[in-house]
Amino acid sequence: MNVGLSQxxxxxxxxxxxxxxxASQHSPVAQQESVPHARCLQxxxxxxxxxxxxxxxxxxxxxxxxxFRNNFKALRRxxxxxxxxxxxxxxxxxxxxxxxxxxxLREKAxxxxxxxxxxxxxxxxxxxxxxxxxxDMQQAFAKLKQRLQIVARxxxxxxxxxxxxxxxxxxxxxxxxxxxxxxxxxSLRPLILQAELFDLLxxxxxxxxxxxxxxxxxxxxxxxxxxxxxxxxxxxIADWRLSTIKCIELSGMxxxxxxxATGAMLKKxxxxxxxxxxxxxxxxxxxxxxxxxxxxxxxxxxMRKSKDIYTCFFVPEGEPWHEQTQKAAEAFAEQPxxxxxxxxxxxxxxxxxxxxxxxxxxxxxxxxxxxILAAA
Numbered sequence: 001m002n003v004g005l006s007q008x009x010x011x012x013x014x015x016x017x018x019x020x021x022x023a024s025q026h027s028p029v030a031q032q033e034s035v036p037h038a039r040c041l042q043x044x045x046x047x048x049x050x051x052x053x054x055x056x057x058x059x060x061x062x063x064x065x066x067x068f069r070n071n072f073k074a075l076r077r078x079x080x081x082x083x084x085x086x087x088x089x090x091x092x093x094x095x096x097x098x099x100x101x102x103x104x105l106r107e108k109a110x111x112x113x114x115x116x117x118x119x120x121x122x123x124x125x126x127x128x129x130x131x132x133x134x135x136d137m138q139q140a141f142a143k144l145k146q147r148l149q150i151v152a153r154x155x156x157x158x159x160x161x162x163x164x165x166x167x168x169x170x171x172x173x174x175x176x177x178x179x180x181x182x183x184x185x186x187s188l189r190p191l192i193l194q195a196e197l198f199d200l201l202x203x204x205x206x207x208x209x210x211x212x213x214x215x216x217x218x219x220x221x222x223x224x225x226x227x228x229x230x231x232x233x234x235x236x237i238a239d240w241r242l243s244t245i246k247c248i249e250l251s252g253m254x255x256x257x258x259x260x261a262t263g264a265m266l267k268k269x270x271x272x273x274x275x276x277x278x279x280x281x282x283x284x285x286x287x288x289x290x291x292x293x294x295x296x297x298x299x300x301x302x303m304r305k306s307k308d309i310y311t312c313f314f315v316p317e318g319e320p321w322h323e324q325t326q327k328a329a330e331a332f333a334e335q336p337x338x339x340x341x342x343x344x345x346x347x348x349x350x351x352x353x354x355x356x357x358x359x360x361x362x363x364x365x366x367x368x369x370x371x372i373l374a375a376a
Contacts, residue, residue, distance in 0.1 A: 132306040134354060134366055141312075141352050141367060144299050147292045148201070148349070151265075152194040154288060156281035157272040159189040173342035183334070191333055191372055193272070195346040197265060197292075200312070204261035204349060205296045205310045209304070241304060262293045309355040314347035315371050328353075345374035 123367055186193055266289055273282070303310040315329045321342055328351055351369035355361070 055335070089118065092165050132302065137303070137306070137310055137354075138352065138366055140299050140302055144295050145349055146291075147288070147295050148194060148197055149287065151269070151288045151292050152190050152197060154269075154281075154285045156277055157193075157269060158274060159193065159272055160186065186331055188335060190349040192346060195348045195372070196268060198347065198350055200264050200268070201293070201296045202312060202314060204264065205293065206300050206350075208300065230323055239307075261296070262289055265289050310366075311353045311355065312350045313353060313369065314350045315344045315369050317344060318348055319344040321373055328365050329369040329371045331373050333372045335372060335374040342373055342376045345372045347371050 266286060269285065269289070303312075313328070315325060319325055321331070321344060325344070329344070329347075332348055347369050349370040351365060352367040353363050354366050355363040
């Protein structure tokens with residue numbers, strides 16, 4: 001029996017099928033011979049036979065393989081998505097847990113902040129310095145001015161003498177020089193001397209951010225750096241400053257430090273003394289200068305004890321005498337040949353400003369500076 005290239009596959013229930021190649025299906029021998037079991041599928045019950053070609057089966061197998069591959073890819077994509085979804089769910093769970101922890105930490109921080117505020121208020125209430133009002137500050141400033149006038153008008157000083165200055169050259173020789181003070185009017189000389197003494201007080205004492213423990217432990221430069229680094233507001237800085245000053249006072253560490261200003265002031269006044277002054281008069285003016293510098297030091301500490309910011313100021317020499325300048329200063333005298341509306345020759349006595357910065361208020365001039373005008 002010649003049926004060409006064939007394959008026989010056993011099927012369930014005893015059925016068999018013979019797959020013929022395309023060549024064998026068209027073979028004359030195959031057409032002449034009757035080979036039922038080789039060309040048809042015989043059911044166990046003797047049902048009809050069906051011939052299946054190889055190409056048709058190949059198409060079916062290819063289609064099923066393609067369908068299987070597609071199903072496998074879809075299943076793999078589904079598993080991939082499920083994996084990402086599982087990771088996403090895990091991350092969402094972690095996020096919710098982190099948010100819950102953050103909420104708890106914020107609640108604890110708020111409680112700690114409330115406790116800090118409570119203890120800070122209690123501390124400031126118990127050890128904080130007494131409140132200082134504007135009247136107290138202006139009265140103390142006026143008393144300081146009186147002490148300065150006492151020194152500038154001391155009888156041991158002869159303001160009619162030409163003030164001499166000794167300049168030392170490179171060769172070591174000294175030469176006597178005279179400054180413009182000598183050409184000033186006699187009535188203006190005490191005011192000019194007062195202006196020079198105030199300049200010393202301002203730069204040596206009244207602008208120093210001290211805590212009452214001497215220059216060595218002051219905070220002229222460190223306080224602004226502390227504020228900028230910690231990024232604290234003005235009220236917290238003010239509370240810290242007040243508490244520090246009070247603690248220093250309670251500890252007994254406070255000590256005045258006006259020696260630098262005292263020495264510079266006495267050196268300036270020496271040029272107005274006669275060559276052989278009375279010893280008792282010299283001792284008296286030294287005492288007055290010492291008291292003046294101590295009063296200036298105490299006044300500066302008084303300004304620092306206030307939560308509001310009090311500041312002394314002066315008008316720079318040569319400042320035009322216009323409307324803006326007149327808001328903070330008043331013309332106390334004029335040099336010969338000068339007139340109002342010209343320039344400021346010097347500040348015989350400074351002014352006082354209050355600035356409640358932590359309350360958001362603008363600066364207020366409590367006392368105007370007194371200036372001497374001159375021609376431009």
